[in-house]
Amino acid sequence: xxxxxxxxxxxxxxxxxxxxxxxxxxxxxxxxxxxxxxxxxxxxxxxxxxxxxxxxxxxxxxxxxxxxxxxxxxxxxxxxxxxxxxxxxxxxxxxxxxxxxxxxxxxxxxxxxxxxxxxxxxxxxxxxxxxxxxxxxxxxxxxxxxxxxxxxxxxxxxxxxxxxxxxxxxxxxxxxxxxxxxxxxxxxxxxxxxxxxxxxxxxxxxxxxxxxxxxxxxxxxxxxxxxxxxxxxxxxxxxxxxxxxxxxxxxxxxxxxxxxxxxxxxxxxxxxxxxxxxxxxxxxxxxxxxxxxxxxxxxxxxxxxxxxxxxxxxxxxxxxxxxxxxxxxxxxxxxxxxxxxxxxxxxxxxxxxxxxxxxxxxxxxxxxxxxxxxxxxxxxxxxxxxxxxxxxxxxxxxxxxxxxxxxxxxxxxxxxxxxxxxxxxxxxxxxxxxxxxxxxxxxxxxxxxxxxxxxxxxxxxxxxxxxxxxxxxxxxxxxxxxxxxxxxxxxxxxxxxxxxxxxxxxxxxxxxxxxxxxxxxxxxxxxxxxxxxxxxxxxxxxxxxxxxxxxxxxxxxxxxxxxxxxxxxxxxxxxxxxxxxxxxxxxxxxxxxxxxxxxxxxxx
Numbered sequence: 001x002x003x004x005x006x007x008x009x010x011x012x013x014x015x016x017x018x019x020x021x022x023x024x025x026x027x028x029x030x031x032x033x034x035x036x037x038x039x040x041x042x043x044x045x046x047x048x049x050x051x052x053x054x055x056x057x058x059x060x061x062x063x064x065x066x067x068x069x070x071x072x073x074x075x076x077x078x079x080x081x082x083x084x085x086x087x088x089x090x091x092x093x094x095x096x097x098x099x100x101x102x103x104x105x106x107x108x109x110x111x112x113x114x115x116x117x118x119x120x121x122x123x124x125x126x127x128x129x130x131x132x133x134x135x136x137x138x139x140x141x142x143x144x145x146x147x148x149x150x151x152x153x154x155x156x157x158x159x160x161x162x163x164x165x166x167x168x169x170x171x172x173x174x175x176x177x178x179x180x181x182x183x184x185x186x187x188x189x190x191x192x193x194x195x196x197x198x199x200x201x202x203x204x205x206x207x208x209x210x211x212x213x214x215x216x217x218x219x220x221x222x223x224x225x226x227x228x229x230x231x232x233x234x235x236x237x238x239x240x241x242x243x244x245x246x247x248x249x250x251x252x253x254x255x256x257x258x259x260x261x262x263x264x265x266x267x268x269x270x271x272x273x274x275x276x277x278x279x280x281x282x283x284x285x286x287x288x289x290x291x292x293x294x295x296x297x298x299x300x301x302x303x304x305x306x307x308x309x310x311x312x313x314x315x316x317x318x319x320x321x322x323x324x325x326x327x328x329x330x331x332x333x334x335x336x337x338x339x340x341x342x343x344x345x346x347x348x349x350x351x352x353x354x355x356x357x358x359x360x361x362x363x364x365x366x367x368x369x370x371x372x373x374x375x376x377x378x379x380x381x382x383x384x385x386x387x388x389x390x391x392x393x394x395x396x397x398x399x400x401x402x403x404x405x406x407x408x409x410x411x412x413x414x415x416x417x418x419x420x421x422x423x424x425x426x427x428x429x430x431x432x433x434x435x436x437x438x439x440x441x442x443x444x445x446x447x448x449x450x451x452x453x454x455x456x457x458x459x460x461x462x463x464x465x466x467x468x469x470x471x472x473x474x475x476x477x478x479x480x481x482x483x484x485x486x487x488x489x490x491x492x493x494x495x496x497x498x499x500x501x502x503x504x505x506x507x508x509x510x511x512x513x514x515x516x517x518x519x520x521x522x523x524x525x526x527x528x529x530x531x532x533x534x535x536x537x538x539x540x541x542x543x544x545x546x547x548x549x550x551x552x553x554x555x556x557x558x559x560x561x562x563x564x565x566x567x568x569x570x571x572x573x574x575x576x577x578x579x580x581x582x583x584x585x586x587x588x589x590x591x592x593x594x595x596x597x598x599x600x601x602x603x604x
Contacts (some may be wrong), residue, residue, distance in 0.1 A: 031115060042115045043068070046516075047524035047537030048130055049121035051600060052103040055513030058110050058117060059449060059525065060084065063093040068112035070099050072355075073119055079104070087449045090467060091527060091572065094449035100513075118524070118538055127596040130536045130558075131201065134593045137558030137584075138190060138212050141428055143182060144171040146215065150554060155180070156250040157491070159234045159285040167252055171220025171283055172236050178553045178583040179245050179546055181235040184223055185294040186586045189406070190216055191301035193590025198308060200597040210308065211486050217320070218303060220298060225287075225321055228330030232286040242548045248281050292410065294329050296347035303354035321358055327392045328355060342391040342401045345375040346409030353412070353419050369425060372416055372432075375409055382439060386470035389432075389439030390457055402456030404478060404486060405587045407494040410436055414501035418508045433502050437511065441495065443469055444476075450526065451517040452476055453495040455488060465570030477566025480580075485583045487563030489532060492518040493591035500598045512602055519595055522563065532561040533592065534584075542577035559584035560592045 044059040058068065063086050070080035080102050099110070102122060110117040142149035145156060158170050166418045191213065198209040223231045235244050289295065302324035310317040328351065335344075352368035355361075377395060382388040390403045391409060414437075417429045429599035444454040447469070457472040463479050478485035496515035503511035517525075522530040524538065531537025535557035540565070543555050564572045565581050576583035 016470050029511070040115045041118055041529065043110050043117035044118050044525045044527075045110060045117045045528055046520040047118050047120060047531050049123065049126040050516070050534075051124055051126055051174065051363075051602075052105060052122055053602075054100070054599065055516045056100045056102065056122075057096070057517065057520070058084075058097045059094050060088070060112065061093060062095045063088065064095075064114055064400075066095065068097045068099075068110055070102060070108050070110050073107040073109060075534075079108070083156070089448035089450075090465075090570070091448050091450065096449055106165060118529075125600065127600050130533060131197065131205065131596055133204070133533075133535045134589060134596075135208055135212060135557030135558070137556050137589060138174060138194070138216070138313060140556050140558075141174040143173055143175050143180075143217055144218070145310040151247075151551065151554065153250060155235075155248055155283065157248050157252045157282045158182075159283045160280065161287050162238070162405065163287045163388070167282070167332065168222075168285060170219060170222045171218055173551070175235075177585045178315070178544055178579070179235075180247065180549060181245050181290060182219060183233045183236050184220065184290045184298070186231070186345065186405075187216070188220065188294055188297045188301060189587040189590040191220065192297060193594045195301065195308065196594045197597040200594075200601040213305060213308070214316075217301070220301065221319070221323060223285075224327065228326040228328075229289040229295060230327065231332070232288050234285045234289045235283050237284060238284055239287065244283050245590075246283070246549050248283060253282065259272075274315040289334070292331065292335065293343045293347040295327055295334075296344075296351040298345075299327050299331070299351035300354040302327070302352070303358040306358045319496065321355075324351075324355055324358070339396060340393045340508060341394060342375060342378055342409040343403050343406075345371045345378075346407075346412040349375070349412035349416055350408060353415050356419070365420060365423075368416055368479055369420075369423065372413065373423070375413070376428065376432060379435065380439075382435065385441050387439060387457070389435035389437070389441075391436075400457035400472065401460060403491075404455065404488070405490045406591065407491070407498055410498035411494065411501065414498055414505055417505045418501060430505060433505055437499070437502050437506070441499070442514070444474055445514055445517075448476070450521055451514050452521060453492055453514075453518060455491055463570075467570065475566065475570045477564075477570055477572065480565060480567060485565070485566050485580055486585070487532075487561065487588075489522055489560055489563030490585075490587040490591050492521060493565075493588070493595045494593050495592065497598060500595075500602060513600075515595070516599060519592075519599060522560070522592060526564060527572050528564070530574060532563050534559040536563070541574045541582045544577050544579045544582035546579075556584070557588075560589040562588055 024599050042060050044365045050056045064084060066084045068082055068084050072079050080099050082099055084097045085097045087094055105123045107119055107121050109119045128274060139148035140150045143155050145153040156171060161168050173182050174187055174190055176183050176350045194213050198206055238244055302320040306317045306321035307332050348371045349368045356364035362486060378391045380388050380390050393399045393401045413429055413433050416564050417426055420426060441453055445451040454476055455478060457470060457474050462473050463475050467474055477488055496518035499511040499515040503509055522532055530539040530541060534540060534555060541561060546552050553584055561579060561582050561584050567573050
């Protein structure tokens with residue numbers, strides 16, 4: 001049968017149907033366009049970049065071997081083809097690609113099938129922008145009558161002594177973190193990191209770094225007492241949390257404020273200044289000595305300042321070395337020698353080396369050697385337990401030592417071997433370094449795809465994660481159930497600094513490659529594709545916003561956050577703006593600055 005059709009009827013559609021069709025088409029096209037234009041940036045790299053000679057790795061989740069291409073951003077030409085090889089580990093299944101053979105400077109990205117990386121640079125001066133940002137960060141954190149501090153002038157009335165209620169000028173220095181405290185134990189890392197950057201970077205930085213060092217040192221020199229020690233802090237916690245963490249009116253001893261009262265807390269007790277909020281605006285100086293490692297870091301900082309300033313500002317340089325020597329003498333008299341930690345010995349070695357470099361006096365070499373002998377007594381020898389080389393808390397406490405803010409003993413041993421390579425005990429130091437590296441660090445880094453160094457070992461009980469090396473449990477992150485914990489940036493950056501130096505001592509370039517992996521983690525090559533340096537890279541963790549004072553510390557470019565944390569099972573997490581992850585502290589900033597300068601210098 002032949003069916004007759006009416007062409008007019010076929011194309012005769014009601015206005016309502018036309019509208020519906022148009023809406024459908026628009027929605028369908030929009031939906032398609034949105035998805036076709038989305039980019040899956042799941043290939044992990046150091047989002048800042050690499051020096052030409054650096055080890056260069058990319059990672060992505062997966063378990064099946066695939067291929068990747070490195071593409072020049074400007075020319076869109078493929079400059080390298082490589083394999084993504086399975087490397088499962090403690091953080092899950094990852095594929096790892098090696099493109100270390102690319103030496104040509106430029107801007108690149110990596111592509112594998114439907115995923116790609118963020119763009120990154122390869123350059124001999126690749127970390128210059130980040131170093132500049134970090135230097136600006138220190139300037140923004142200046143406290144006092146600075147022209148660069150983010151809310152300057154501030155705290156011009158710092159401070160009131162806790163021991164006698166009298167005013168003492170301790171203005172200057174830097175706020176330590178995303179708050180207004182000036183802990184000496186934390187901010188002294190700023191001096192060390194800036195001084196090391198001064199030694200390692202080019203002349204274009206030296207004037208800026210020197211200017212920043214002098215500003216920071218205003219505070220530390222004022223915090224030194226006639227006896228030689230440096231006091232603990234101003235702005236920190238005295239009787240309760242946050243009781244000193246505030247803005248002030250910048251007026252010393254305002255007449256409208258009540259007088260602080262001196263009381264003796266108990267019979268025969270020492271006199272102390274009892275303050276409550278609202279009695280006095282001026283912040284209180286905790287006048288007790290800072291801990292022993294801080295005293296030694298102060299010595300190292302002042303000896304370094306002497307060497308930096310001696311040719312241009314003789315009087316200032318002499319003031320610095322005299323401060324170092326006075327504190328050194330106080331430390332000798334104050335130390336009991338009992339139950340001392342690896343951190344104390346490491347800081348003491350570093351201080352003695354810096355004073356030796358400043359004065360050339362052999363007694364400081366001998367002092368450093370003696371401290372290394374004491375440190376050796378705390379190191380676990382190869383006992384057939386499949387993990388060794390780590391240090392114990394003390395001679396009596398056989399718990400493995402853990403310190404999240406730095407690895408002073410490892411760095412100090414390497415500095416000792418590099419400073420006195422012909423000393424009769426130099427081979428002993430090398431063996432200690434080799435044992436720590438091979439028996440401990442590399443024993444753990446091989447267990448994860450990112451070659452991340454551990455936070456520490458545990459005896460007797462699983463700290464979470466059910467991970468064991470030999471007879472010990474281990475973790476990469478501090479336990480979140482602890483009374484106090486922070487992210488790992490200072491820990492991994494300081495271990496990386498030790499690895500850079502150990503690579504020279506042991507003539508093992510592989511160690512510098514692992515050091516690079518630690519910086520890669522900080523700069524975004526981690527499971528969250530998250531750079532933890534503000535202003536460098538992408539996907540920063542949410543900002544931590546303090547609530548105890550107004551205005552709050554702003555988001556500061558160049559700040560290095562505390563770093564990613566770990567959950568109970570020791571799996572990394574980013575948090576939701578918690579201070580443990582997202583706040584920025586001086587040790588994290590300073591060690592990352594030093595590490596960048598070290599890795600750039602190694603390229604030279």
